[in-house]
Amino acid sequence: MSAKTLYDKIWDSHIVRCGEDGTALIYIDRHLVHEVTSPQAFEGLRLAGRTLWRQGANLAVPDHNVPTTHRDQGISDPVSRTQVETLDQNCDEFGIQEFSMLDPRQGIVHIVGPEQGATLPGMTVVCGDSHTSTHGAFGALAFGIGTSEVEHVLATQCLIQRKSKNMRIRVESELPCGVTAKDIALAIIGHIGTAGGNRHVIEFAGSAITGLSMEGRMTLCNMTIEAGARAGMVAVDQKTIDYVQGRPFSPTDDQWDQAVLAWTDLHSDDDAVFDVELVLDATDIVPQVTWGTSPEMVVPISGKVPDPNDEPDAVKQSAMKKALAYMDLESGTAIVDIKPDKVFIGSCTNGRVEDLREAAAVVGDGQVAGNIKLAMVVPGSGLVKQQAEQEGLDRIFLDAGFEWRDPGCSMCLAMNADRLEPGERCASTSNRNFEGRQGQGGRTHLVSPAMAAAAAIAGHFVDIREVQRSLPQRHGVHRPRYPLEG
């Protein structure tokens, strides 16, 4: 048998049937559902008189529209409220397990899935959300789908797919202090561009990747979609297995042993061939800050806002000029001289407990700078929030002047009340710096949690490596001890 990549292995084990033209019917093990991309799919089922193929493969949670304050008072925006209520009704009607808004296990779907063990190695995982790539961190094949495909999975537990190409990005050596999974992701996107991964599944490998915690791997795979790839993935190792063990949806007893044995094969064979392969040196990566309106418009914290005149490609040059105008930045400005108005720590990219620990370690006993109108921390799930509170992280943030909110997507995309006002500038741990993403006219700079926290305290971007050199020691990273049931 010829050597296979990790992606080949998972793809092959999920083929229900192959069409003559290269399309395949692929079986889906886990379908995660949220309120924004599902209502029309449920409506489609109703109109066609169809039922769910397999109820137990679905897990639902509202996240995009939920308020992050005064949740007990309900959702004030009637349109948002309708969408969340529609999810509740659809889950009731079709018999889907849902962690509704007031459930302590509620949170961002991509944080909840892994936290509950609903994401397992070797699975195919889909969700009507592009950041489903997050779950690839577990050696799963996970990708975002549109609403028609949500309906297709609900009705058939399958998807019609054409296989993507294999790309491997190896990041070798040890990450320098202050450089995180977020910086690896942004550096890669800066290198290959936001279309660099189009039509590919990217496997991340190399010592800097295996050195990441599971949460770091999730951050990296989460951002794979910003590189244009179909999915991102990391091979299974002992860290993966340790993370999964004992979670509510994880297998137990004999099935656990059987699963672990099967999972040991979830890596690319030594002689597997990739269509594209890239190698980066981790020691070259510097904390990253985006300056423009696409994640590929990114520079090191030590850098300057670039000059479009240095860009030979006319289309790119014109896009850079538009971005500079939108961001109200001038070429040549040092990144450390940029002052945000707001700071957002959270999202499916960086809303896990390790992210909050890293941010809190930087905050220490500092205070949010006077020029920062709002600094907010939005934990990724109710259980992340509980864990952080048990560790006293909420006190560190609150004492410094941050707001400590309830879990949800929040200001990553501003579908709820959390948003930027026109012209406001934000240091954000989220994933997209598109025009209007965090609020119409809002200006987003994507950074790691530590960099966002440092910007909140200093009132401008700072090189976290310099801040961390002055810290007594890095906050220890240990396995989160989640309460397993709400």
Add this chain to the structure above:
Amino acid sequence: MEKFEKLNGIVVPLDRPNVDTDAIIPKQFLKSVKRSGFGPNLFDEWRYLDHGEPGQDNSDRPLNPKFILNHNRYHEAQILLARDNFGCGSSREHAPWALVDYGIKVIIAPSFADIFFNNCFKNGLLPIVMERTVLDGLFQQTADTDGYRLLVDLEAQTVTPSNGEPIGFEVDTFRKHCLLNGLDDISLTLEHVDDIRAYEQRRQQEAPWLF
């Protein structure tokens, strides 16, 4: 799904790369639980000078005269010329819904984001990948010619300018078949119920923890 066979339509050029789905249809319009009615809010933040909200009467909102779709010559456009990585970002199918609802039936770009590309085919919208150098020529001709049209023939897999030679394009055989016949994927898949059941039985033996 509506069939797509041939289209002779007015062309509108959107000359910027990385047009994301947030730009195509801003997030406030995603709160709808319906599939239709997104057309008036297509490119809302670029198209209007004020801030749009769902449920608003869009007919008396101030239009941004600089935005290309608002130019008189492109009012009836059905073919969108775009740049690299069109449709990147969120998986929201509201983006193709908005384009279709507005009247766009074909998008021609050097590259598309994967999820958006898939979503188009589910909605009778044809995304055509065209080499940048060839596309540059179409951008130029569109700018130079009032009422510039292209004839898109899916069966023949050609795009033909009114005064030029046909340009060939590639399209996946299965997707072409579905578009030409207006076929619904779910019905097609449900023809293979036995295969799905057989897979599940086999898989349950191999990997019982997945069930």
